[in-house]
Amino acid sequence: MKCGMSVIVALALAAAGGCDLPYDTFARRERGLVLVYTGIEGRSPLNESICHGLNDGGVNTSIDLVDWTIKVPGAYLLNLRNESRNRRKAEDYADRIIRYRMAHPEGKVILVGQSGGAAMALWTAESLPADQKVDGIILLAAAVSSEYPLGPALAKSRRGIISFHSRRDWLFLAAGTTFYGTMDGKHTTAAGMDGFEVPIRGAAAKQYARLYQVAWGPEMDKTWNFGGHLGSGSRQFVTRYVAPFVMRPEWGEEMVRSVLDGRDVAAGTGGR
Numbered sequence: 203m204k205c206g207m208s209v210i211v212a213l214a215l216a217a218a219g220g221c222d223l224p225y226d227t228f229a230r231r232e233r234g235l236v237l238v239y240t241g242i243e244g245r246s247p248l249n250e251s252i253c254h255g256l257n258d259g260g261v262n263t264s265i266d267l268v269d270w271t272i273k274v275p276g277a278y279l280l281n282l283r284n285e286s287r288n289r290r291k292a293e294d295y296a297d298r299i300i301r302y303r304m305a306h307p308e309g310k311v312i313l314v315g316q317s318g319g320a321a322m323a324l325w326t327a328e329s330l331p332a333d334q335k336v337d338g339i340i341l342l343a344a345a346v347s348s349e350y351p352l353g354p355a356l357a358k359s360r361r362g363i364i365s366f367h368s369r370r371d372w373l374f375l376a377a378g379t380t381f382y383g384t385m386d387g388k389h390t391t392a393a394g395m396d397g398f399e400v401p402i403r404g405a406a407a408k409q410y411a412r413l414y415q416v417a418w419g420p421e422m423d424k425t426w427n428f429g430g431h432l433g434s435g436s437r438q439f440v441t442r443y444v445a446p447f448v449m450r451p452e453w454g455e456e457m458v459r460s461v462l463d464g465r466d467v468a469a470g471t472g473g474r
Contacts, residue, residue, distance in 0.1 A: 223253050225265035234263030234310035234337075235302055236448060237295065237326075239319030242281040242345070244271040249316060251437040252342075252444075256314075258437065259445020263310065268295065270322050282318060282345070283383055292325035299326070300334060310337040312448050316435055317374070317394065320344035320365075321385035327358040334358070340447055341365040342434035343394035345375060347384045352398060353409055361453040362412030366443070370418060370429030371395045394431075414458045416443075 236256060240249040245267060253265045270291045271281045281288075299311055313336055315323030320341040327336055338361035356363060375392035384392050397415045401407045418429045425442045427433030446461045447453065 223250060223265070223267060225253055225257055227264065230262060230264040231302075231306060231309065234312070235299075235306075236261060236263055236265045236312045236314060237268050237299075237323075238265060239268045239270060239313070239315040239322040239326075241317035241319050242271060242278045244273075244281070245269040248432055248435040249319070252314065252316060252435050252440050255437040255440025256445050256448060259441040259449070261445050261448050263312075263448075268319075268322070270295070270319070279382060282385060283387065285385065285387055288322060288385070289325050289329075292322055293329045295322070295326045296329035296334075299330065299336065303334065310451075312336065312338045312340065314340045314342070314444070314448070315344070316342040317345045317431065318385050320394070321346045324350075324352070324355045327355040330358050335360050337361055338447070338453065339363045340444060341394070342444070343368065343371055343375065343431055344398075345379060345384055345392050345394060346386050347379075347388035347390050348393045348396050349388075349399050350384075350386050350393065352413060353406060356409050356412055359412070361450075362414060364414045364416060364447050364453065364458070365393065365398060366416045366418070366434055367394050367397045368418030368429040368433070369395060371431045374431035394434075412453070414453060414455070416458070416462065419462075 238249060238252050240246065249267060253267050256265050270288065271277065302309060302311065313323035313326060315321065323339050323341065324346065327339055335358050339355060339359045341363065344365060352363060371394055375395040379392045380389055383389050398413065400410045400413065418427065422439060425439035426436040427439040433439060450457060
């Protein structure tokens with residue numbers, strides 16, 4: 203229970219504050235749309251820093267922070283475990299993407315989700331009709347189970363899925379999710395700690411070739427991501443490791459390695 207209380211206290215601290223973000227303008231929407239899904243704490247300085255980090259990293263599209271949570275103070279666990287309600291919200295965001303594409307047919311759409319927001323990004327993609335896709339999905343410390351089936355979301359993402367995980371994220375994504383559950387209702391270690399389970403044969407294995415899993419490494423310390431749960435929201439980490447993926451028109455194993463090695467950080471066109 204002590205561990206559980208630590209999780210609640212940390213989330214409460216993260217949820218304090220908030221300010222307007224200047225990254226959703228007509229000119230930016232013309233170039234593309236990045237939806238950044240908050241964690242179960244709702245809008246906070248942590249997820250605002252993700253938006254700032256994307257902008258700092260050269261992303262010049264619309265960057266919109268999506269607070270999908272229930273507007274009740276302290277409703278963290280309700281946000282975590284209300285899958286039916288959360289999937290309905292994801293359908294609303296899928297409708298928003300469809301409307302955006304009607305107005306901006308050439309606009310690129312990227313979904314970024316941190317912690318519980320990673321599930322919302324996946325469910326949004328899954329909710330799109332067969333003839334609609336997003337351009338990419340980026341998961342930061344995903345609070346979904348490692349065995350969660352990514353096939354439906356991968357089928358709705360042109361570039362695939364990039365998922366950052368860390369073995370150091372044991373407090374939230376091992377102890378916390380084992381006790382309270384993941385967003386998909388499993389009492390187990392989450393994919394944001396151990397990574398997603400990948401099928402080794404059949405059609406599913408081929409589909410999962412477009413899943414790029416990035417493990418935390420000590421070199422990320424320089425960006426104020428020390429491997430814990432909140433580190434994936436560091437402004438400097440997002441600038442260095444996440445923005446380059448948003449900006450690249452295609453993803454692949456070599457491109458992922460080049461970004462992680464620092465050889466291709468500046469490549470891209472701002473999401474155009």
